[in-house]
Amino acid sequence: xxxxxxxxxxxxxxxxxxxxxxxxxxxxxxxxxxxxxxxxxxxxxxxxxxxxxxxxxxxxxxxxxxxxxxxxxxxxxxxxxxxxxxxxxxxxxxxxxxxxxxxxxxxxxxxxxxxxxxxxxxxxxxxxxxxxxxxxxxxxxxxxxxxxxxxxxxxxxxxxxxxxxxxxxxxxxxxxxxxxxxxxxxxxxxxxxxxxxxxxxxxxxxxxxxxxxxxxxxxxxxxxxxxxxxxxxxxxxxxxxxxxxxxxxxxxxxxxxxxxxxxxxxxxxxxxxxxxxxxxxxxxxxxxxxxxxxxxxxxxxxxxxxxxxxxxxxxxxxxxxxxxxxxxxxxxxxxxxxxxxxxxxxxxxxxxxxxxxxxxxxxx
Numbered sequence: 001x002x003x004x005x006x007x008x009x010x011x012x013x014x015x016x017x018x019x020x021x022x023x024x025x026x027x028x029x030x031x032x033x034x035x036x037x038x039x040x041x042x043x044x045x046x047x048x049x050x051x052x053x054x055x056x057x058x059x060x061x062x063x064x065x066x067x068x069x070x071x072x073x074x075x076x077x078x079x080x081x082x083x084x085x086x087x088x089x090x091x092x093x094x095x096x097x098x099x100x101x102x103x104x105x106x107x108x109x110x111x112x113x114x115x116x117x118x119x120x121x122x123x124x125x126x127x128x129x130x131x132x133x134x135x136x137x138x139x140x141x142x143x144x145x146x147x148x149x150x151x152x153x154x155x156x157x158x159x160x161x162x163x164x165x166x167x168x169x170x171x172x173x174x175x176x177x178x179x180x181x182x183x184x185x186x187x188x189x190x191x192x193x194x195x196x197x198x199x200x201x202x203x204x205x206x207x208x209x210x211x212x213x214x215x216x217x218x219x220x221x222x223x224x225x226x227x228x229x230x231x232x233x234x235x236x237x238x239x240x241x242x243x244x245x246x247x248x249x250x251x252x253x254x255x256x257x258x259x260x261x262x263x264x265x266x267x268x269x270x271x272x273x274x275x276x277x278x279x280x281x282x283x284x285x286x287x288x289x290x291x292x293x294x295x296x297x298x299x300x301x302x303x304x305x306x307x308x309x310x311x312x313x314x315x316x317x318x319x320x321x322x323x324x325x326x327x328x329x330x331x332x333x334x335x336x337x338x339x340x341x342x343x344x345x346x347x348x349x350x351x352x353x354x355x356x357x358x359x360x361x362x363x364x
Contacts, residue, residue: 032044045065075101079101095114133158145166153360168327177204181204198218258287319348
């Protein structure tokens with residue numbers, strides 16, 4: 001019995017001495033800061049992790065870990081910290097920080113998830129809504145950008161600059177698409193499984209007329225229905241009817257419906273089936289009324305098939321060209337009268353959803 005008590009006493013004494021010798025959080029934070037100042041990054045990270053492991057309230061350790069992650073280009077370090085903070089105390093701010101960090105690290109798929117979660121949980125947050133909308137714009141996804149703007153409009157007022165940007169996205173050209181290429185390339189290098197960014201890069205190539213590169217980008221991903229549609233469109237634009245028919249889905253898909261019908265129209269033109277071409281291109285224009293390329297092809301077919309309808313459609317095409325031009329003018333988003341004029345122009349060509357967004361953005 002005495003031996004048992006003696007052993008217990010020795011264990012307690014040893015544990016107490018160990019606790020006394022164990023550095024406290026402040027000492028660990030100081031050691032991490034000193035190591036950081038001396039550019040001893042390995043020690044700085046180790047001491048900061050020890051402090052942060054003791055308590056998530058170790059703010060100096062948090063700062064050191066963020067800096068180490070930045071210098072070593074290891075964004076997973078601050079991301080893990082932010083995720084831990086979000087799990088402990090979910091907030092709008094933490095989701096904004098997570099999304100922005102993921103964006104800065106070219107992890108667009110993760111950023112999209114964080115912003116989407118934020119929009120669901122905090123639908124009135126203009127910051128989260130704006131970031132979510134902007135990401136779809138960066139991917140040149142005009143349909144998704146308009147959908148996200150419409151969702152924003154259900155909970156608040158979308159900003160005019162985002163709405164105007166979405167108008168120009170429908171008829172994006174080489175100059176407008178060029179900035180997205182490097183961003184989307186980096187996103188795919190960081191995360192090859194990011195399907196939405198791959199589709200965005202494909203749209204970039206289509207807008208820039210680099211069809212062969214679009215085909216190479218999508219060739220190994222034709223099992224995805226959306227990628228198959230854009231792959232077929234690239235082949236059809238190059239007048240490779242056989243390849244276009246091979247990749248184009250047999251039925252209208254749930255997404256990229258306008259691209260599907262546009263491709264059907266191009267294939268019909270190659271077959272000299274002008275009635276089928278007119279029908280398909282008319283559907284593409286109906287679904288995506290602000291797309292210059294779609295309307296241009298439609299007018300070309302009408303010139304051959306129905307000259308009587310041509311004058312009306314040429315007038316609408318001219319209006320769409322003007323909308324795209326106005327959307328690129330600096331300062332337009334701050335000019336209420338110009339935005340209301342754009343609204344009427346959109347309605348005149350059947351772009352009612354875009355018109356409603358313009359009206360909402362100016363408080364109508």
